[in-house]
Amino acid sequence: MTDEASFEEWAQARLPALTRLAYLLTGDHHRAEDVVQSALAHCFARWARIRTPDAYVRQAVVNAERSWWRARSALEVPRDSLPDRISGLDLAAEIVGRDAVMRALGRLPRRQRAVIVLFYYEDLTEQVVADTLRITVGAVKRHRSRALAQLRHDPELRLSSVEAS
Amino acid sequence: MFPDDEQHLRDLLTDAANDARPAAGAIAAASRRGRRLRHRQQALAGTAAVVLTGAIAVGAVAVARPQHDGQVQAANPTPQPGQPLSGQTRPVGEIQTVWSGLRNGRPTTVAAWFTAHDLLCLGEEVPGGYQNVSCSGTPDSSGGPGINGWQGTAAGVPSLGDGTQTWYLLSVGRAAARVTVTLTTGTVVTATRCLVDGPQPLVLAIAVAPPHSVARQFTAYDANGQQIDIVHP
Numbered sequence: 001m002t003d004e005a006s007f008e009e010w011a012q013a014r015l016p017a018l019t020r021l022a023y024l025l026t027g028d029h030h031r032a033e034d035v036v037q038s039a040l041a042h043c044f045a046r047w048a049r050i051r052t053p054d055a056y057v058r059q060a061v062v063n064a065e066r067s068w069w070r071a072r073s074a075l076e077v078p079r080d081s082l083p084d085r086i087s088g089l090d091l092a093a094e095i096v097g098r099d100a101v102m103r104a105l106g107r108l109p110r111r112q113r114a115v116i117v118l119f120y121y122e123d124l125t126e127q128v129v130a131d132t133l134r135i136t137v138g139a140v141k142r143h144r145s146r147a148l149a150q151l152r153h154d155p156e157l158r159l160s161s162v163e164a165s
Numbered sequence: 166m167f168p169d170d171e172q173h174l175r176d177l178l179t180d181a182a183n184d185a186r187p188a189a190g191a192i193a194a195a196s197r198r199g200r201r202l203r204h205r206q207q208a209l210a211g212t213a214a215v216v217l218t219g220a221i222a223v224g225a226v227a228v229a230r231p232q233h234d235g236q237v238q239a240a241n242p243t244p245q246p247g248q249p250l251s252g253q254t255r256p257v258g259e260i261q262t263v264w265s266g267l268r269n270g271r272p273t274t275v276a277a278w279f280t281a282h283d284l285l286c287l288g289e290e291v292p293g294g295y296q297n298v299s300c301s302g303t304p305d306s307s308g309g310p311g312i313n314g315w316q317g318t319a320a321g322v323p324s325l326g327d328g329t330q331t332w333y334l335l336s337v338g339r340a341a342a343r344v345t346v347t348l349t350t351g352t353v354v355t356a357t358r359c360l361v362d363g364p365q366p367l368v369l370a371i372a373v374a375p376p377h378s379v380a381r382q383f384t385a386y387d388a389n390g391q392q393i394d395i396v397h398p
Contacts, residue, residue, distance in 0.1 A: 015187045023185035033188040037195045044199025101181040121178040
């Protein structure tokens with residue numbers, strides 16, 4: 001099997017999971033697509049030399065999201081509240097719940113959001129999260145703790161809980 | 166809905182992630198981009214390395230000489246001490262390309278950037294990477310990827326181990342400092358500030374350039390912009 005063929009086979013298998021990870025990190029479908037494509041492109045270019053492609057591409061996704069954020073930060077101003085997102089199924093409780101989660105994630109600082117996603121969604125250890133984000137394990141613990149505290153008091157999650165109940 | 170326990174949060178994230186759907190043609194598009202990226206990397210091919218190291222502690226300068234012979238293109242006039250720096254100070258973590266242009270008629274790039282651990286890296290992509298990057302002086306032992314891992318090999322810094330893209334620790338320590346790279350074209354590029362605050366001013370500087378690189382001088386400045394070291398390949 002050629003390098004390109006093996007890359008495509010691997011990428012096909014990983015694409016859905018990568019897309020979900022990027023979506024949780026970015027909170028935006030289109031940006032998630034860009035991030036995944038950028039990460040896969042880097043993997044493709046180095047495919048023959050990558051020993052642990054899953055870890056490499058996860059790192060690449062995080063880096064791509066960070067790069068986008070940096071580029072964006074020069075042009076856009078952060079705001080406290082997120083705009084309403086367009087959805088044709090807003091009345092569906094399930095969608096409302098998902099939306100509330102994404103909004104709550106969106107209110108977290110970027111690093112905290114990444115820690116939460118990598119730790120709880122990707123189910124990585126604190127050490128791997130630290131390596132991926134290039135921060136210390138202590139920083140991971142700190143970000144996780146603060147993020148959890150914020151999520152537990154997030155008004156929209158609490159509101160959704162009330163509504164759902 | 167309220168994430169009152171961590172398992173619940175996992176479930177919420179998993180559920181929310183299911184909204185994401187892979188884009189059609191994503192892999193084909195990524196392959197095209199990757200192919201272009203690979204071609205660009207191949208165009209940057211170099212051979213052996215010239216390694217410069219400098220250790221600067223509390224104003225004292227200890228400079229290790231090149232560890233591999235390399236040919237460097239003819240020098241142009243060097244900047245005078247105290248010459249104002251070009252460029253601007255960037256926040257830690259920001260990627261900055263400090264120079265790009267043509268070398269031997271081929272496009273090439275010298276890039277500098279900071280990692281999350283305040284490491285400034287300068288590198289030129291070389292197939293196979295440099296395997297024996299080493300440095301005089303004492304590594305910073307404050308911990309963290311890339312701080313303890315640089316000595317001897319490039320191990321320890323994420324993305325260094327893939328054997329394709331080689332990132333070079335240019336400077337690490339506990340004091341603000343800036344490094345400039347003077348190209349044989351006479352252009353002086355500033356690799357911006359680096360390093361973290363701490364009790365002791367300490368800078369370990371490593372610069373790596375392949376033979377025939379147009380990088381010919383590395384100048385370090387302290388936090389006040391005073392020149393404290395110049396190293397020539």
